[in-house]
Amino acid sequence: MDRLEADFCVVGAGAGGAVVAAELAEGGARVLVLEQGPQHDPDSFTARPPEMLGRLYRDGCQTATVGSPPILLPLGRGVGGTTLVNSGTCFRTPPHVLERWAEEFGLELDEATLAPCFERVEQALSVAEVTPELAGANAEVARRGAERLGWSHGYLRRNARGCVGSGVCVFGCPTSAKQHTGITYIPRATAAGAQIVTGADVQQIIVEGGRARGVSARLADGRRLEVRAPEVVVACGTIHTPLLLERSGLGGACGQRGGNLALHPATSAFALMDEDVDMARGVPQSVYIDEFASDGFMFEGAAGPPAYAAMVLPLTGERHTRAMADYRRLAQFGLMVSDESRGRVHAVAGRAVIRYDLCDRDLAKFRAGLLRMRELFLAAGAREVYLPLAPGARPESARPRDLKLMAFHPLGTARADARATHGVTDGDLAVHGTLGVHVADGSVVPSALGVNPQLTIMALATRLAFGLLGRAVSSAPAPAGAHTSANGRAS
Numbered sequence: 001m002d003r004l005e006a007d008f009c010v011v012g013a014g015a016g017g018a019v020v021a022a023e024l025a026e027g028g029a030r031v032l033v034l035e036q037g038p039q040h041d042p043d044s045f046t047a048r049p050p051e052m053l054g055r056l057y058r059d060g061c062q063t064a065t066v067g068s069p070p071i072l073l074p075l076g077r078g079v080g081g082t083t084l085v086n087s088g089t090c091f092r093t094p095p096h097v098l099e100r101w102a103e104e105f106g107l108e109l110d111e112a113t114l115a116p117c118f119e120r121v122e123q124a125l126s127v128a129e130v131t132p133e134l135a136g137a138n139a140e141v142a143r144r145g146a147e148r149l150g151w152s153h154g155y156l157r158r159n160a161r162g163c164v165g166s167g168v169c170v171f172g173c174p175t176s177a178k179q180h181t182g183i184t185y186i187p188r189a190t191a192a193g194a195q196i197v198t199g200a201d202v203q204q205i206i207v208e209g210g211r212a213r214g215v216s217a218r219l220a221d222g223r224r225l226e227v228r229a230p231e232v233v234v235a236c237g238t239i240h241t242p243l244l245l246e247r248s249g250l251g252g253a254c255g256q257r258g259g260n261l262a263l264h265p266a267t268s269a270f271a272l273m274d275e276d277v278d279m280a281r282g283v284p285q286s287v288y289i290d291e292f293a294s295d296g297f298m299f300e301g302a303a304g305p306p307a308y309a310a311m312v313l314p315l316t317g318e319r320h321t322r323a324m325a326d327y328r329r330l331a332q333f334g335l336m337v338s339d340e341s342r343g344r345v346h347a348v349a350g351r352a353v354i355r356y357d358l359c360d361r362d363l364a365k366f367r368a369g370l371l372r373m374r375e376l377f378l379a380a381g382a383r384e385v386y387l388p389l390a391p392g393a394r395p396e397s398a399r400p401r402d403l404k405l406m407a408f409h410p411l412g413t414a415r416a417d418a419r420a421t422h423g424v425t426d427g428d429l430a431v432h433g434t435l436g437v438h439v440a441d442g443s444v445v446p447s448a449l450g451v452n453p454q455l456t457i458m459a460l461a462t463r464l465a466f467g468l469l470g471r472a473v474s475s476a477p478a479p480a481g482a483h484t485s486a487n488g489r490a491s
Contacts, residue, residue: 001224006032008468009215009229011202011244014081015454016440016461017235018181018189019121023465025192032227033189034200034217037078040182045172049307052171056085065343065356071265072406073354075237079198080182082237083454086408087169087285088158088178089300090127091451092118105446106418107427117459119475125159125179134165136282138303141273141331143287145380151291156300158283167280167303200225205232205248205437212436231436231468238410238442239354243347251414251424251431260415261343261356262448263407267366268302268334269373270313271382272323277331279303293450297369299376302334314388314404323386333376335369337362338450345413358400366403370395409453414443429464440464
């Protein structure tokens with residue numbers, strides 16, 4: 001058995017783990033990161049959807065929920081996690097969500113508290129608003145429709161630098177313009193001395209006398225690895241963090257571990273336009289419409305190359321063939337629901353099983369959203385609108401099984417709550433009842449956000465790292481070489 005030692009062992013190198021690792025390492029701590037997946041080489045990103053789905057996604061992008069209806073849940077795997085394959089959209093946590101967290105979960109978080117965390121992350125990721133030119137013609141279709149209808153809308157903020165609008169964000173950015181954590185925070189972590197071990201499947205958190213002492217893992221070549229560390233930060237993601245806690249016998253006293261799963265279920269519609277759209281040219285997710293955010297749903301851009309469109313176009317047979325023959329005139333836009341439905345994650349024979357059923361209130365949001373989506377496209381001048389429904393189904397009376405859904409934002413399975421009887425982690429993201437174990441991923445987010453969560457996860461991870469270092473968050477990264485030690489003193 002191989003053995004390593006560190007001050008902090010971070011399990012996972014995605015949105016939460018990479019941020020914590022970089023901030024701790026730059027703070028002078030000895031950090032070891034264990035990542036189950038590989039380090040991906042961006043020079044090998046081909047932008048071919050079938051090939052990249054199998055390479056960059058967990059289970060070849062076939063992870064799905066069990067329930068009514070089944071929902072495809074794409075999860076990235078490797079250094080960078082899902083930040084490697086998301087659309088790059090960056091929203092801060094909405095103020096009303098923070099207010100709810102304070103009232104319902106006792107979390108002492110507000111805009112002022114998180115502002116320096118958000119500012120620090122946004123600077124690290126080069127977050128900026130998409131320009132109209134880079135947004136592309138597909139975004140212009142939706143923007144035109146929203147403007148004609150008088151709906152609130154705008155250009156999204158994204159973590160990108162030097163973007164040329166390749167249109168394949170979710171298949172691995174071939175130009176490395178998208179600033180995912182694998183090319184931002186992980187290089188910072190290693191430059192500050194952190195060690196990254198890929199292909200490491202962590203089996204258990206080692207706890208002795210009520211305190212973390214490290215983790216045990218199996219490496220890709222079958223060897224066993226034991227890491228001795230007094231502090232463990234779990235960042236396996238919303239689906240797999242509760243399973244690691246369960247295997248370790250942690251976080252289960254409240255009965256909430258693995259529960260409270262929110263997903264932001266989503267779908268998209270297509271329209272056939274008179275003009276050429278070429279949806280793959282430009283930033284796929286570049287415009288949002290938040291006119292109906294208070295009703296529990298919003299619209300965001302969606303687009304992709306022909307191979308992608310052929311997979312998700314909600315048509316069959318001859319109609320599918322004719323529509324794909326007119327691919328250059330196809331436009332697409334997405335609908336995302338801030339869900340009240342809640343699911344649960346548990347393990348069967350060592351594999352994650354995700355149970356999630358759409359509740360009646362969320363079904364009503366999809367019905368209303370699809371009607372509004374059709375209205376949007378028609379206002380933009382669509383010749384035909386293709387809604388993501390089973391043959392013969394109508395949006396106003398659609399049943400769960402009539403919907404074709406995906407989800408991209410799993411949250412809540414180790415939710416934070418100040419009360420040990422109601423949450424897996426506390427307001428400082430420490431696992432209730434065990435010293436030295438913290439969680440830094442979407443599983444701690446206690447409710448649906450209604451917006452893309454990566455910035456929230458990274459801001460919370462930043463706050464956690466600085467808390468572990470015992471110092472206040474500065475809004476900008478420290479100059480090179482100006483690190484502090486793990487006890488907060490300058491080094």
